[in-house]
Amino acid sequence: MKKDKDKKGGSKKQSLTATGPGALTPAEQKKLARRKKRMTFDKLTQNEVENIYVLPSDDLVSTEERRELKNRYYLTVSGRFRVATWISVLLFAIYLGFMFFAYRDDITIENFRFLMRNVNFRLESAIPSSDRTTCGVIYTRDDNRVFAVYKDYFATVGNKRLVICDNAGNKAYNEKNSYASPVLKASENYLLCFDRGGKNYSLYTYFNNIGEWDCEYPITDAAVSDSGYYAVATRDQSHFSVINVYNDRLKQIQKIMKNKYTTSVDIKSDGSELLVASFYTDENGQPITEIAVHPTDSTDARYTLAIRESICIEAAYLSDGSVAVVCSDGVRFINNEGKIYKKSTFSGSNVLKYAIGCDAVTIVCGSASGMTSVLRVISANGESSADIPGTPIAVAVGEESSAVILSDRVYIYMHKSEKLTELGVKDVRDVLLKDGLVYLCGSSEISVVDPSK
Numbered sequence: 001m002k003k004d005k006d007k008k009g010g011s012k013k014q015s016l017t018a019t020g021p022g023a024l025t026p027a028e029q030k031k032l033a034r035r036k037k038r039m040t041f042d043k044l045t046q047n048e049v050e051n052i053y054v055l056p057s058d059d060l061v062s063t064e065e066r067r068e069l070k071n072r073y074y075l076t077v078s079g080r081f082r083v084a085t086w087i088s089v090l091l092f093a094i095y096l097g098f099m100f101f102a103y104r105d106d107i108t109i110e111n112f113r114f115l116m117r118n119v120n121f122r123l124e125s126a127i128p129s130s131d132r133t134t135c136g137v138i139y140t141r142d143d144n145r146v147f148a149v150y151k152d153y154f155a156t157v158g159n160k161r162l163v164i165c166d167n168a169g170n171k172a173y174n175e176k177n178s179y180a181s182p183v184l185k186a187s188e189n190y191l192l193c194f195d196r197g198g199k200n201y202s203l204y205t206y207f208n209n210i211g212e213w214d215c216e217y218p219i220t221d222a223a224v225s226d227s228g229y230y231a232v233a234t235r236d237q238s239h240f241s242v243i244n245v246y247n248d249r250l251k252q253i254q255k256i257m258k259n260k261y262t263t264s265v266d267i268k269s270d271g272s273e274l275l276v277a278s279f280y281t282d283e284n285g286q287p288i289t290e291i292a293v294h295p296t297d298s299t300d301a302r303y304t305l306a307i308r309e310s311i312c313i314e315a316a317y318l319s320d321g322s323v324a325v326v327c328s329d330g331v332r333f334i335n336n337e338g339k340i341y342k343k344s345t346f347s348g349s350n351v352l353k354y355a356i357g358c359d360a361v362t363i364v365c366g367s368a369s370g371m372t373s374v375l376r377v378i379s380a381n382g383e384s385s386a387d388i389p390g391t392p393i394a395v396a397v398g399e400e401s402s403a404v405i406l407s408d409r410v411y412i413y414m415h416k417s418e419k420l421t422e423l424g425v426k427d428v429r430d431v432l433l434k435d436g437l438v439y440l441c442g443s444s445e446i447s448v449v450d451p452s453k
Helices: 002-017 026-042 048-054 060-068 072-102 109-115
Strands: 132-138 146-150 153-158 161-166 171-176 182-186 191-195 200-204 209-214 221-224 230-234 241-246 252-258 261-267 273-281 287-295 303-308 312-317 323-327 330-334 340-345 350-356 360-366 373-379 382-388 394-397 401-405 410-414 420-423 428-434 437-442 445-449
Touching: 146 182, 146 428, 153 182, 153 191, 182 221, 191 221, 221 261, 230 261, 241 261, 241 273, 252 273, 273 312, 287 312, 287 323, 312 350, 323 350, 323 360, 350 394, 360 394, 360 401, 373 401, 373 410, 382 410, 394 428, 401 428, 410 437
Parallel strands: 261 312
Antiparallel strands: 132 445, 146 153, 153 161, 161 171, 182 191, 191 200, 200 209, 221 230, 230 241, 241 252, 261 273, 273 287, 287 303, 312 323, 323 330, 330 340, 350 360, 360 373, 373 382, 394 401, 401 410, 410 420, 428 437, 437 445
């Protein structure tokens, strides 16, 4: 028995001092493993010391404490926030499903176009600053091609196709257009294209066709504002003139009917007023021009002005809210009260071309010989002129300059300095003036000129 106790005691004593892994408890085995790792680390070479941070921590107690060191308050807040997030997503999904089901009849391509009408995916590009540089707008040749510029975009219609692009030639919109005699009217944000003498018109933004409409009778003229309000002049079975006015939601808000022949309409940039120029004859057969300004929310005119023995060709708003009118006998400027405060007559001159700008009216009159022309810039503050050696093809007027196109050259006339500059370019169909730059629209491309250089 004693011998057995000694064996048991010896066995117990051996377990306390033994180094064999088979006699160690699990905790002691983990401690021994860490000790071996430390001994291995002490023998690392200088290059191997860089791996020191991949070795496990020796202090198991500290590691366990860090694992259990948690803030129960923030864990609770985080859990509640996660639940609230999922509830919000679920409610939003239910709301979308209900709206799609309840208003499924209103989800149409026309409404989507209306929703996207003011979205502007602008294709940024720098305007060339050299003396004459191609913009990059290239198109196929068409002798009847028309052009317009609005914002930083160009629009052109030719060869049965309408194209909207930026200065670099990147196309923002491109579609077929079957109008026989297309006309482009542009504001800062919208483009209106209609078929003069036809019955169709369409409205565009930078990259989108908002819609197309048909009229029962031919369209005489149309205008669009920066705010999205626009007007279309046509007729009906009982009236010589019917002007339909639409708001920025494409809803018809006004219908003005006249027993007079409407020659021109324009609308203020904010869409608050409509300008209608028409004419009729009196009992003696003499023509009378009527200039009427209507609030877009009323059929009653704010003022009406009659100009006897004259036929209005075109009328338009100027930048200060006054009106410029080009008639068969001269140019008139009308203030906001409906009073003529300046008049310039043609004095028997043969008017070849004219254009109304934001602050001035430019006309080109032919001479008796037919070899030269006279350029006249008429504004509310005065008048200036210059001789042009040739017959004009087209004329344009901007804020600072006017341009006259001849068959083999283009003349730029600066309003303030009264300087006339000749550009030796050929095959120019039209001229666009914007932000002090001159855009020459040729038969297949557009080039830009800075007249100040």
